[in-house]
Amino acid sequence: MLEIFQVPKTLADDLLEFSDRQDCYSLTEMEDLKTELSQYVGVYALYYRGANPLYACISRANSDRCCLPIYIGKAIASGRRTGRTQGRTSNLYNRLKEHKRSIEKGDGLSVSEFEFKVVAMEVDLVSWGEGVMIRHFQPVWNQIIDGFGNHDPGRGRYQQKRSVWDLLHPGREWAQKLTNFDPLDYTAILDRVEALCLDSSQRVGCPT
Template sequence: MTGKVIPFNPLDKKNLGASVAEALLSKEAHPLSDLPVFEGAGIYAIYYTGDFSAYQPISRLNSDGKFLLPIYVGKAVPAGARMGANQELAAGKVLHKRLKEHAESIKAAENLNIEDFHCRFLVVDDIWIPLGESLIIARFTPVWNSLIDGFGNHNPGKGRHAGMRPRWDVLHPGRAWALSLAERPETAAQIAQDAETYLRVLPACLSAQFIEAEGE
């Protein structure tokens, strides 16, 4: 008995999102310290190649220009997008600005070197940004998106430093505003050990291919 073959539908929501994810991962990787200036909103992936002990499985996969496993994946949407603002609103340089903010966080860290970071970025229509980002995070489970939170955090502002210091800032101290937050019960060594354990089991699939025709 022959099973039913479902035709591939390129306009299916998941396939449209997958095409965005694939497009990002086909882009050239740029040094995070030397980004070209560009306009637009979109998604990005940051890659690590340095010698921080806990991240060695990531560095090996990203060596020799392969860039197979991002350490962090994120998005930048136009101002007002979360509130349903005018869809024709110009995005400006929001994606470029977000990547520059990440570069400044890394430069501030005492035990990271900006020269060890590269990134891929994709300018894309607003509607596909969240779906493309979520698919890439689900595929690669980047350690800074999951286990070690806080890399993408902003300074909470004057009078709002009541929260706990993010794990990222405990492991990678240096951002001045994070020092105003409450100390965590965990030490940097404990968080590094968690990262080593987490990275012993790498994603089952490191392929940049997301779209598979049904029935293949």
């Protein structure tokens, strides 16, 4: 059998500790940070602190600090090996701007209810870092309510299934063109969100 190289657990712990000490910003302040965010790739986390009943547990978890992300994603520019990037590529600013637009259009959400952290990283570490943080925090929009990070599939591809996120938070024009979708069981989703949030909050050490 082949020997498998494994990243030392201490490296993952170092990343989580590094992430924890990064500043948290309101998503409404994103434009003020455009110049700096546009220079880097890395991992970012969105935190919810609003009044939507579906996310009450998450809002409690973030009541005194950015503790439990609702979504974690990555910005990575292909072909570059440093944490800095240039031009109109997938930098941290561009990715956060896309998500801000989705939140603005999504029913039951407000940009003012969200905060974010960024972890600027070397390009070769970004995908690994995203995986570490998703496994650790188990964000609801990564684990249960899928589709937040989706893009317009384009003409001729609207037979694809509409995501759970777009069913819960309708408003993105292109998603309304996706006519194939499963009926929602809101109560079942709420129960799953509450259970996952409570488990993650207790494990990570967030308010419950």
